Amino acid sequence: xxxxxxxxxxxxxxxxxxxxxxxxxxxxxxxxxxxxxxxxxxxxxxxxxxxxxxxxxxxxxxxxxxxxxxxxxxxxxxxxxxxxxxxxxxxxxxxxxxxxxxxxxxxxxxxxxx
Amino acid sequence: xxxxxxxxxxxxxxxxxxxxxxxxxxxxxxxxxxxxxxxxxxxxxxxxxxxxxxxxxxxxxxxxxxxxxxxxxxxxxxxxxxxxxxxxxxxxxxxxxxxxxxxxxxxxxxxxxx
Numbered sequence: 001x002x003x004x005x006x007x008x009x010x011x012x013x014x015x016x017x018x019x020x021x022x023x024x025x026x027x028x029x030x031x032x033x034x035x036x037x038x039x040x041x042x043x044x045x046x047x048x049x050x051x052x053x054x055x056x057x058x059x060x061x062x063x064x065x066x067x068x069x070x071x072x073x074x075x076x077x078x079x080x081x082x083x084x085x086x087x088x089x090x091x092x093x094x095x096x097x098x099x100x101x102x103x104x105x106x107x108x109x110x111x112x113x114x
Numbered sequence: 115x116x117x118x119x120x121x122x123x124x125x126x127x128x129x130x131x132x133x134x135x136x137x138x139x140x141x142x143x144x145x146x147x148x149x150x151x152x153x154x155x156x157x158x159x160x161x162x163x164x165x166x167x168x169x170x171x172x173x174x175x176x177x178x179x180x181x182x183x184x185x186x187x188x189x190x191x192x193x194x195x196x197x198x199x200x201x202x203x204x205x206x207x208x209x210x211x212x213x214x215x216x217x218x219x220x221x222x223x224x225x226x227x228x
Contacts (some may be wrong), residue, residue, distance in 0.1 A: 031214055042118070042219025043157070050214065086155055092214075101170070102217070103225050104157040 003027075004105035012111040014077055019061040021108045023089035024071045030092050032065055032072045033102065046074075081083045086110075106112055117141050120205045120220035127195055128228055135190045135223045137205030143218070145169075145186040145211045148180060149204040151222070157204070163188055164211045195227045 007022045023032070031050045034042035046057050047108050049065035051070060056063045060083075062075040076083055090102040116227040127133050139146060147170075148160040161180040162170035168180070177193040188205060202222045208215040 033216065037155075041221050042206070043217070044219070045216040048214060048216060077121075088155075088157065090157075102159070107155045109155075 004089055004103055006087075006089060006105035006108050007018050008108060009106065010109050012110075012113065013079055015080055015114050017112075019079055019110070021074045021076075021087055021110070022071065023073070023105050024090060024113055026070065027091070027093070030069070030071050032069075032092070033090045034063055034072070035088040035090065036072055037088060037107075038084075043086075043088055069096075076110075079110075081112045083112050084110060084112050118205055118207055118218050118220040120203075120223055122223060123221065124224050124226075126226045126228065129195055129197060131195050132191070132193045133166070133195060134192070135203055135205075135225075137188045137190070137220060139186055139205075139207040139210070141207055141218060143207040143209050144185060145208045145215070146182065146185075147206045147208075147217070148188065148190050149206060149219075151202040152194070153201070153202060160203075161190075162189075162211075169211065192225075195225075197227050200225055200227045 004025050033048045035044045037043040047063045052067045052069045054065045060077045064073050086107045088107045089105045118139045145164045147162045149157050151157045159172055160174050163182045166182045179191045182188045202224050204222045205220040206217040208217050
């Protein structure tokens with residue numbers, strides 16, 4: 001079973017601070033997705049990274065896929081209370097073409113205090 | 115307006131009962147899924163249907179039976195409910211059955227078995 005470990009598990013910061021969330025595995029993934037989930041709702045896709053070393057920016061969020069495609073990071077600049085939520089990474093196994101074979105990490109619960 | 119909708123939002127029932135959760139998507143997607151999110155927020159795939167055909171059936175007790183009457187609907191029936199079935203169940207869909215096709219989740223059904 002392929003595992004995705006996310007760290008930290010919980011993060012509480014003040015508005016305006018920067019933060020980085022990590023998603024690590026010993027396995028290689030063909031692609032990796034990041035989702036954000038708010039209370040009472042389903043996860044919503046933020047980004048998909050496919051190429052080793054790829055960097056994608058979404059406003060104040062920067063996503064990076066490791067060169068070896070075993071890890072990824074999410075960096076948030078100048079965090080805002082609206083960034084509060086559960087951040088989930090999900091990897092598609094190498095060789096698998098099925099999107100439903102996504103392996104999810106256990107999530108990072110981020111709280112941004114005003 | 116809602117892309118993936120599931121009912122009910124909350125389901126409280128006693129051990130031994132049988133219950134169903136319904137899911138509908140209006141996105142025109144080919145693939146639908148059921149995921150289970152436990153108390154630690156870990157998301158795990160249960161079933162996947164592509165064009166009404168069961169594609170993925172993870173290690174799930176056979177008390178759980180999915181049914182897809184058409185591409186837009188995927189229901190989940192659970193027999194003889196047990197305490198350990200308490201969780202949030204998410205329906206999701208994707209346009210294609212590939213690793214790069216993002217998942218669109220419903221807002222979940224919180225099942226509590228007493």
